[in-house]
Amino acid sequence: MNLKSLEQLLSPTGQEALTAAGELAPTEARYPACYDRLRKHWPENIARAALDTVLLRQRARTKFTHADRMYFDREALTMASGEAVSAYRAARFAPFSTVADLCCGIGSDAIGLAQAGCDVTAIDRDPLRVRMAAANLAAFGLPGQFRCADVLTDPLPDCAAVFVDPGRRPGGRRTLAIADYEPPVAAVCQRLQTRHPTPRRIGFKTAPGIPWDDVQSWPGEVEFLSSAGELKECILWQEPERETPLVRATLLPGPFHLSADSAEIETVEEEITAPGRYLYDPDPAISRAGLLPVLAAQIGATRIEPGSGGFCTADQRIDTPFAAGYRVDDVLPFHIKRVGDWLAHRHVGRITIVKRSSSADAEALMKRWKLRGDRHQTVILTRAQGEAVAILATRL
Numbered sequence: 001m002n003l004k005s006l007e008q009l010l011s012p013t014g015q016e017a018l019t020a021a022g023e024l025a026p027t028e029a030r031y032p033a034c035y036d037r038l039r040k041h042w043p044e045n046i047a048r049a050a051l052d053t054v055l056l057r058q059r060a061r062t063k064f065t066h067a068d069r070m071y072f073d074r075e076a077l078t079m080a081s082g083e084a085v086s087a088y089r090a091a092r093f094a095p096f097s098t099v100a101d102l103c104c105g106i107g108s109d110a111i112g113l114a115q116a117g118c119d120v121t122a123i124d125r126d127p128l129r130v131r132m133a134a135a136n137l138a139a140f141g142l143p144g145q146f147r148c149a150d151v152l153t154d155p156l157p158d159c160a161a162v163f164v165d166p167g168r169r170p171g172g173r174r175t176l177a178i179a180d181y182e183p184p185v186a187a188v189c190q191r192l193q194t195r196h197p198t199p200r201r202i203g204f205k206t207a208p209g210i211p212w213d214d215v216q217s218w219p220g221e222v223e224f225l226s227s228a229g230e231l232k233e234c235i236l237w238q239e240p241e242r243e244t245p246l247v248r249a250t251l252l253p254g255p256f257h258l259s260a261d262s263a264e265i266e267t268v269e270e271e272i273t274a275p276g277r278y279l280y281d282p283d284p285a286i287s288r289a290g291l292l293p294v295l296a297a298q299i300g301a302t303r304i305e306p307g308s309g310g311f312c313t314a315d316q317r318i319d320t321p322f323a324a325g326y327r328v329d330d331v332l333p334f335h336i337k338r339v340g341d342w343l344a345h346r347h348v349g350r351i352t353i354v355k356r357s358s359s360a361d362a363e364a365l366m367k368r369w370k371l372r373g374d375r376h377q378t379v380i381l382t383r384a385q386g387e388a389v390a391i392l393a394t395r396l
């Protein structure tokens with residue numbers, strides 16, 4: 001879609017075409033047939049824009065509860081933040097009356113910010129995306145200002161806080177290093193820090209796989225976010241007036257927070273032991289933030305293997321939002337036949353395989369074991385005290 005066809009789609013005639021396209025319940029496979037039907041009544045570009053929008057809205061339903069009101073382009077939909085994460089971030093901006101959303105894309109974060117009560121100025125260098133952002137906020141009945149501008153060279157608005165979501169695919173290839181983002185994080189920081197007054201809170205959205213060097217060299221808070229157990233993103237926060245180096249894991253929908261200053265993490269003494277009666281599988285935001293030793297110390301658990309991932313263990317049952325708990329039924333060295341015999345002996349017919357630091361092929365194992373029976377068992381394949389083990393466990 002281009003800017004002209006979006007404008008036409010937003011016109012009363014375009015909206016009729018959009019309704020008609022929706023009524024055809026199109027699929028990718030039936031695209032040519034649906035397009036031909038629409039072409040009988042509407043010009044080529046309106047028919048195509050309407051059909052593309054309906055298909056993108058179908059795809060966007062996993063990300064947005066109101067996808068059927070929104071406008072997308074394919075790439076922007078992939079890059080747009082999901083609602084839960086966006087709303088959480090927006091809540092951290094809610095104390096600020098004016099917020100600039102730099103690199104706004106189709107405006108999914110601007111929607112969250114406006115819903116949190118902020119007066120949002122949304123900026124992107126792509127005119128189509130700026131127009132989509134404006135249409136998307138309007139579709140929700142939300143106010144906002146929209147500008148097509150380059151955040152590195154054009155004048156920026158005076159706002160109390162700034163959210164930046166740079167592109168992470170320069171030249172079409174995914175990058176993790178924040179120096180390669182479009183625009184690079186340091187370049188935006190430099191521009192914002194030389195402004196008077198400087199924004200009081202700045203948040204950069206980055207990929208959760210951000211290199212650890214970038215995390216360690218960040219002067220402010222680094223927050224890893226997960227939603228429903230899935231690692232989503234990392235936010236680099238800056239509060240130029242009040243800088244504290246902090247690593248935080250936030251689990252949604254809670255939100256549940258675990259945090260520590262970076263120096264503190266390094267001083268936590270780690271105890272590595274054999275698996276006890278219970279095993280705790282930490283949320284990926286905790287592991288990615290390097291907060292496993294902090295979690296273990298906080299819940300009174302030890303760890304079964306040193307390193308950045310892995311399980312905590314304890315002999316007592318612990319209720320924590322930060323880890324999934326298992327009762328340990330048995331621990332075996334990882335030997336395919338021995339584990340298969342254990343399962344067959346106990347009439348286990350269904351298994352859930354959980355793998356951490358294991359290269360075992362779960363599907364091949366399932367086929368090899370040919371399980372029959374009415375019992376269910378969780379089989380955890382991991383390393384404990386340097387050995388590959390199978391931990392037979394039951395989810396608490």
Ligand SMILES: C[S@@+](CC[C@H](N)C(=O)[O-])C[C@H]1O[C@@H](n2cnc3c(N)ncnc32)[C@H](O)[C@@H]1O
Pocket residue numbers: 076079080081102103104105106107108109110123124125126129149150151152165166167168182183
């Ligand atoms: C990851 S997307 C933003 C997604 C957005 N937060 C959303 O939820 O839809 C990155 C955006 O940065 C914009 N961008 C890249 N470099 C820019 C620059 N120098 N100035 C303004 N926008 C830029 C791209 O056009 C793209 O829309």
